[in-house]
Amino acid sequence: xxxxxxxxxxxxxxxxxxxxxxxVCTAKIITxxxxxxxxxxxxxxxxxxxxxxNACANCxxxxxxxxxxxxxxxx
Amino acid sequence: xxxxxxxxxxxxxxxxxxxxxCTHGLVHKLVGExxxxxxxxxxAIGVAPVGCGVMAYNxxxxxxxxxxxxxAPAVATGIKRVLPDKVVFTYQGDGDLASIGTNEIIHAAxxxxxxxxxxxxxxxxxxxxxxxAPTTLIGQRTTTSxxxxxxEHSGSPIRVSEMLATLxxxxxxxxxxxxxxxxxxxxxxxxxxxxxxxxxxxxxxxVEVLSSCPTNWGMEPLDALKWLKENMIPxxxxxxxxxxxx
Numbered sequence: 001x002x003x004x005x006x007x008x009x010x011x012x013x014x015x016x017x018x019x020x021x022x023x024v025c026t027a028k029i030i031t032x033x034x035x036x037x038x039x040x041x042x043x044x045x046x047x048x049x050x051x052x053x054n055a056c057a058n059c060x061x062x063x064x065x066x067x068x069x070x071x072x073x074x075x
Numbered sequence: 076x077x078x079x080x081x082x083x084x085x086x087x088x089x090x091x092x093x094x095x096x097c098t099h100g101l102v103h104k105l106v107g108e109x110x111x112x113x114x115x116x117x118x119a120i121g122v123a124p125v126g127c128g129v130m131a132y133n134x135x136x137x138x139x140x141x142x143x144x145x146x147a148p149a150v151a152t153g154i155k156r157v158l159p160d161k162v163v164f165t166y167q168g169d170g171d172l173a174s175i176g177t178n179e180i181i182h183a184a185x186x187x188x189x190x191x192x193x194x195x196x197x198x199x200x201x202x203x204x205x206x207x208a209p210t211t212l213i214g215q216r217t218t219t220s221x222x223x224x225x226x227e228h229s230g231s232p233i234r235v236s237e238m239l240a241t242l243x244x245x246x247x248x249x250x251x252x253x254x255x256x257x258x259x260x261x262x263x264x265x266x267x268x269x270x271x272x273x274x275x276x277x278x279x280x281x282v283e284v285l286s287s288c289p290t291n292w293g294m295e296p297l298d299a300l301k302w303l304k305e306n307m308i309p310x311x312x313x314x315x316x317x318x319x320x321x
Contacts, residue, residue, distance in 0.1 A: 006079070014082075018096030018289075018296040024256050042095065058256040060080035064100030065091060070080040 006055025006072040010045050014067035017042035021059035021068065027052040030059055083107040085116055087136045096296020098253045098286040099127055102195055103134050105259070106166065109267045110137065113274070119162045120154055122147040124171035127201040131166050145176020148183035151190045162273060164191040169210040170200040173235050177209075180239070180281075187244025187278035191269045194235065194281055197288040198307060205291030209233045212306055217291070232310060236283045240316035247272040247280035248316040252308060254285070254300040261313075268318070277319045285311055 008030075015038060022030045022045065029052050032043040045067075047053065060068035085107020093099045110116040119137035123129060125144035132139035142150040147165035155163040172180050172194050183190065199217055200206040207217040207224055210232050214223040224232075240248045247269050251262035265282045272280035285307050287299035294302060 011082070014090050016095035020096055020296055020300070023297050040090075055079060057080040061256045061259050062101070064093065064096065064098055064104070066082040066086060066100070066104050068080070069078065069082070072077050072079045074076060 004051045004053045004073070006053050006070060007050055008047050008053055008059060009069045009071075010047075011067045011069070012038045012044045013040075014065040015042060015044045016040065016065055017044060018064065019045070020062045020064065021045050024058040024062045026056050026058060027054055029053060083111055085109075085111045085136050086134055089133050091134055092130060093127065094290045096287070096289045096299065097127070098197075098284075099195060101253050101259065102193060102262075102284050102286065103131065105263045105266050106164070106193055107135060108263065109270055110162070113267065113270055115162045115270070115274070118160070119164065120158070122151045122154070122163070122165040124165070124167040124176075125202075126168040126171045128166050128168055128171075128195065129202065145171050145174070145179055147171065147176065148179040148188070148190065148192065152183055152186070152188045155188060155190050159189075162191075162270065164193060164270070164273075166193045167195070168201065169194070169196045169198065169208045170203070173209045173233055180235070181242075184239045184242045184245040184279045184281070187246070189273050189276060189278060190280075191273045192279070192281040193266065193269075194283045195286045196235070196283055196311065197286040198232070199288050199291050201288050201291055205288075210235075212310055215306075234311060236281070236311075236316055239281060242279075244278050245281065245317055246278040246319040248283075249318070250283040250285065250311060250313050250316070252285035252303060252313055254287070254303045254308075258313070265315075272319060275319070283311075285313070
């Protein structure tokens, strides 16, 4: 399996659990954490398998609350 | 390690009051990113509307003025004429721009005011509780069209971009949508071009952004974007209607 090409950080203070990022993730590794709620009362988005992130940044592009930062590993 | 996407400096650190999945926040972000990338954030003055975007002055990291309902183009006209070196934009919804503010927007475009308008069309009045707007689609249910909008009662939805594109003063008009990452990237290019229109001193520029309102449409955020694609885009075709220098 190919190694992760990058990683994604979620700023949970901004996240409203709208799930727009989960749908556009090309690696299908983002989901809502139904076990937790943020201080605002939303289920936050989390990444479930970091090793599959391809740093496409679709999640961050679609995030209406600018809660996502994407980093790409240097080759 | 290189950062390829992060929260833009064009927005303040304030968390927005918008509902989860509301694409207002997405459009804010695109405007902020364009202002930063064009290097004009410090020169920008925004005019906020009445509607869900009324508190945009808390979110854009530039000088802001809040205007009366629909009057943002008139206020922006005043600001731009007094301070011609500033980059002046209005941020308006469809209730604000296409209903009470129709007169203002048509004449700002007709005069060729050198301002940039970001027009967020979500086919409904959001802040006031989901009433029918001039842009509400035929058959769409709202709190004031319980059985769906009909042509007999309310006429057909207004296509603002096509209407303004007939005016010579409007130098850049484009309709975009924010329903998927490809369209969001296209929307950003259009917004940047709209600001470039102003920087080049060409005249009026507007970008109409087809947007979702999950709360008042009564849908989950993802379903709302699907509804936008299947219902709004066929009636409001995407694309450029006027582009100077091309």
